[in-house]
Amino acid sequence: LYNILHAAQSEGLVEKDATPTLRDGRLVVPVAPAMKRRIKGIVHDESSTGKTVFIEPTEVVEANNRIRELEADERREIIVILTEFSKLVRPHVDDIIYAYQLLAEIDFIRARAEFARLTSAIEPDVNAGPVVDWITARHPLLWLSLKKQDKPIVPLDIMLTSDRHILIISGPNAGGKSVCLKTVGLLQYMLQCGLSIPVSERSKVGVFEDIMIDIGDEQSIENDLSTYSSHLLNMKNMMRRAGEATLLLIDEFGTGTEPQIGGAMAEAVLNQFVKKHAWGVITTHYQNLKHYADSHDGIANGAMLYDRHEMRPLFQLAIGQPGSSFAIEIARKTGIPDEVIREASAIVGSDYIQSDKYLQDIVRDKCYWENKRQSVHQREKDLEKTIAKYEEEIKELAQKRKEILRQAKEQAQELLKESNRNIENTIREIRECQAEKEETKRLREELNAFKEDVSEIDTKSADDLIEKKMRQIMERKERREKRKKDKKENAGKPTTIGTKLPTPTASAEQQTFAVGDTVRMRGLTTVGTVESVQGKEATVVFGDVRTKVKTSRLEHTVKKPESTQLATFAISRETRQTIDSHKLNFRQDLDVRGMRGDEALNAVQHFIDDAILVGMSRVRILHGKGNGILRQLIRQYLQSVPNVTSCKDEHVQFGGAGITVVDF
Missing domain, CATH: 3.30.1370.110 (Ribosomal Protein S8; Chain: A, domain 1)
Incomplete structure (x- = not known):
């Protein structure tokens, strides 16, 4: 095909930059329509613009046919292989289906664990009956969305009890009421589906038989339902099925019709929920529902807090007081003219405006003191942790001190026994060698002093005194070992009465070093070579490092420095x-x-x-x-x-x- 293409290009039938291409699985050559009869072959296709015709030259038709035949053979072989494989697999279909279901179950468990890790969720202790006592609960989807934007989420603290099993939440628009409602519904449903939920470990959760929700606009042209009609239909179903193990979640309770009659209907329906002892979270703006919650048992008010100074919602739920809608403040913030705001205030009446202001002041003061209480509570917890930590450390230190003192006394007793044996042996040898009486007397005095030092050690003594005594004992032991070593070195030499044993012949300061000597520092294993000596200091090369060292810290060694040639290639x-x-x-x-x-x-x-x-x-x-x-x-x-x-x-x-x- 390339040969045909190059020949056609040389004759000017095909463009210079043309290359073979594929059409319907067959290799073809792009040719201008005017030149298509100059090349013998089969026309397979043309471009969308009609400026290019794709021709399969006659010379390659047989080769392309062979390729298609081979592809057909390949497909037939695949069918044969799959048929044989199916025969092998067919007896094990039941096992394969069981394994498939098992893998699905394992994958589901892993997915739950991964989602719990992603949302920092836990598996709290679950009660068999209805319980809602959640601390730092978070809406998982909202938390993930804010996390991508590097924004913090305000956790939700909510508690429903058998005495107050319905919570009426009020507050400003865009203040978080619906989010609070949806958080309760989503986390409770996740819990009952077997998923971990993002709450604190101190939270208490339970199980409800029914979770009934009325959120959003359910109007329907097909079913001839208006907004209010759809809400009433939901209320009818809720009143029919509500019980002691039912969780009701209602958003904007009673809206969709004239406020006065809507509020009255909502209050009547709410009274039925209270009688049936149903559990629920309900959001509203109606004042009569807030008053109903204050004057009846089994129901409580809650408020979404709002910062009046900065004119922004705090997204915090406070249970115990109703919230204000902050309609005047929000209208003023959005730029509504003061004249309109004054006229609206006059229509509502001064009593309503004043009561709303008092309510706002109460909420503000409660928020302030709640923050103070939390701050004091946190400081008390931190102080308790610090005190407990210090008490534990003091206890550990006292225990370690007793253990160290016990070990020290045991070592001292062992040293005393060993010293008794060594000194008695020394006295016996001196007597046998007819040594001077002064030497025997001196050894016995050292023995008595050693006994007195050990007997003075007590576990109630001060730490510095114990350290001093132990140091003295170890020094005496070193001196005895040194004398014993000297005695062995001079054992073969004749001794006379009145002659003392010889002392070591050379000290560290008397050693001499010359250029090229192999040395090492006392207590270390690294070997170096002396480069130069100046008085009491010598320049030594350790590997690639050159340093000055006092000769008193060096000692001769026969070990050769290790080659560092390979290190350069590492x-x-x-x-x-x-x-x-x-x-x-x-x-x-x-x-x-x-x-x-x-x-x-x-x-x-x-x-x-x-x-x-x-x-x-x-x-x-x-x-x-x-x-x-x-x-x-x-x-x-x-x-x-x-x-x-x-x-x-x-x-x-x-x-x-x-x-x-x-x-x-």
Whole structure:
């Protein structure tokens, strides 16, 4: 096909940049309509504009037919394989279905765990009956949305009891009443579906037999229901089925009709809910419902708090007092003219305005003292934790002190026994060697002093006194060991009466060092070589480090310094981590279509460098066909890279001249 294409290009029948393409699974050549009769073959398709005709040359028809036959053979072979495989699998269908169901159950459990981890949810203790005592409850979807925006969420604290099982929530518009209602409904439903919920571990939860919801506008043209009619239909169903294990969630209770009659109907329906001892959370703006909650048992008021100074909602629920709608303040904030606000205030009456202001002041003061109470409570908790921590540390210190003193006394007793044996042996040997009486007397005095020191150690003594006594005991033990060693060294030499045992012949200060000596510092294992000596100081080379050391701190050794030649060829950990990072993030394809020449070359240079770094054998650069300028620039650069062994067009089935394949 390439030969036919090149011949047609040389005769001017096909454009110079034309390449073979696929149509219906057959390789064809794009030809201008005016030239289609100059090339013998089968016309398979034409472009949408009609300016290009795709012809399959006669010479390649047989090859394409062979390809189609092979594809048909492949399909038949696949069918045979699947048929045989089905015969093997068929006896185990029941086991496979069971495994499938088991995997689905496991996947469901894992999904619940992942969602709980994502929302910081827990599995609280669940009571069999209705209980709502939630601390720091969060709406999971709202929390995830705010988390993406780096905004905090205000948690919800809500409690319903058998004495106050219905909560009437009031407050300003956009203050969080509906969110509070939906949080209660969603978390309760999640809990009863077996999901973890984002609440505090101190929360108490229960199970309801029915969860009945009236949220939003349920009007329907098909069922001939208005907004208020749909609400009334929901109220009818709720009153019919409500019981002691029912949770009611009603938003904007009584709205959709004339306020006075709507409020009266809502109050009557609410009275039925109270009689049936149903549990519920209800939002409203009606004053008569707030008064009903204050004057009847089994129901409580709640308010969504609002900051009057900054004119913004706080999204906090306060149970115990009704909330204000803050209609005047919100209207003034939105820019309603003062004249309209004054006229509305006059229509409502001064009594309503004053009572609303008093209510706002009560809510503000309650919010202030609630914050104070929480702050004091938190400080008390922190103080209790600190006191408990210090008491525990004091107890641990006292226990450790007793243990250390006990071990010290045991060591002292052991030293005393050992010293008794050593000194008695020494006295016996001195007598046998007929040593001087003064030496025997001195040894016995040291023994008595040692006994007195050990006997003075008491677990009730001060720590510094114990440390001092133990240090004296250890020094005496070292002196005895030294004398014992000297005696063994001079055991073969003849001794006379009145002659003392010899002392060590040389000390650390008397050692001499010369250039080239192999030394090490006392107490260390690193071996170095003396480079120079100046008085009591010597310059020593430890590996690649040169340092000045006092000769009193050095000692001779026969061990040779380890060679550091291999260290220079070691790859640093940071370099290895960089290479591993490139390997993990490297992709074998680079797309530079739409870039300018210098931008494309810069991208290709970095791409080739990374490919060489991670050890790739082949990569692909997608530059498109166009006029071929980008392709030419990239290949000129690739030919200048020593690591590149070849660069060629991709196979026609995978992009042809629009892609360059680079081999290393």
